[in-house]
Amino acid sequence: MELRQVRYFVAVARELHFGRAAERLHIVQSAVSQQVRRLEREVGADLFDRSARQVRLTAAGERFLPEARALLAAEERALAAVADLVGTRSSTLRLGTSAGLGEHLDRVLDALARSAPGLGVHLVSAPTRERLDRVAQGELDAAFVRGADDGGTDGVLRHVPLWPDPLVAVLPAAHPLAATGPGEDPGVDLAELAAVPLRLTARRNNPTLVDRLLTACHRAGFEPVPVPGPPAGSLQDNLAAIGAAGPAAPSWTVVYAAHARQLRTPRVVFRPFRTPLTLTTSLAVHRTEPPACLDALLAACGATAHHLDP
DSSP states (O other), X not given: OOHHHHHHHHHHHHHTOHHHHHHHHTSOHHHHHHHHHHHHHHHTSOOEEOSSSSOEEOHHHHHHHHHHHHHHHHHHHHXXXXXXXXXXXXXXXXXXXXXXXXXXXXXXXXXXXXXXXXXXXXXXXXXXXXXXXXHHTTSOSEEEEESOOOOSOTTOEEEEEEEEEEEEEEEETTSGGGOOOSSSOOOXXXXXXXXXXXXXXXXXXXXXXXXXXXXXXXXXXXXXXBOSSSOOXXXXXXXXXXXXXXXTSOOBEEEEHHHHTTOOOTTEEEEEBSSOOEEEEEEEEESSSOOTTHHXXXXXXXXXXXXXXX
């Protein structure tokens, strides 16, 4: 049994969806499925029921989950004990990441590798509230977040504004609004999408994005028409559904432009909005106990310490 397999199992158990677990882990879905299958062969039981439309834990999975979490916690304690002994804790940056960072994350990691080659980076993907709580509790050194809500951490955190994140519309490649013509894309008017059903994640998954988009739609004079059925699943599922829909059943969603530039799918088109729709990505750090490598991290992000809010 490998700790990697246990980590993947816990991620799927949390999301109850292999695609969303893969996004959280920053790996492809097939790798998650493969490793979980290997783990199931080793323990001699199915840990997930995949027969229904929704992934569910089996009785064996329910019993295994707390032990799996205990294994991962023991790993963290073991690493921390050695780090304290040899004084190398500060050589690893524990960085919380946000969905859709795309090329921004690649740029930051490349810059850190050049400026601080001895610094290891441990990426942790988690919901916004969990990321902020873990920074406040010292379990993460810093975290990327969109919006500056401390998430109930009572002013323990500081936020450094880093960059604006434009949103782009995702449309079926065959939709009339997908055509741009020659030259620079002038963008799509948000009001033009009023009659097209919207595929949008549940607010609990990304309240900042959902609130920003719905507010923009209201200002454009319409209430978005939701796609019939349950809320949207993973981004991969959404893109596949949008691309597969025929002319009689088009739908749309939004992604961050930095992420869109890394996606390769010919069945959908990414178009900017004529009136830009953006969110700001910030870096959350502990107000009184920031990481020792903060200056290097800020420089890699294109910011400096004087950007810290008071």
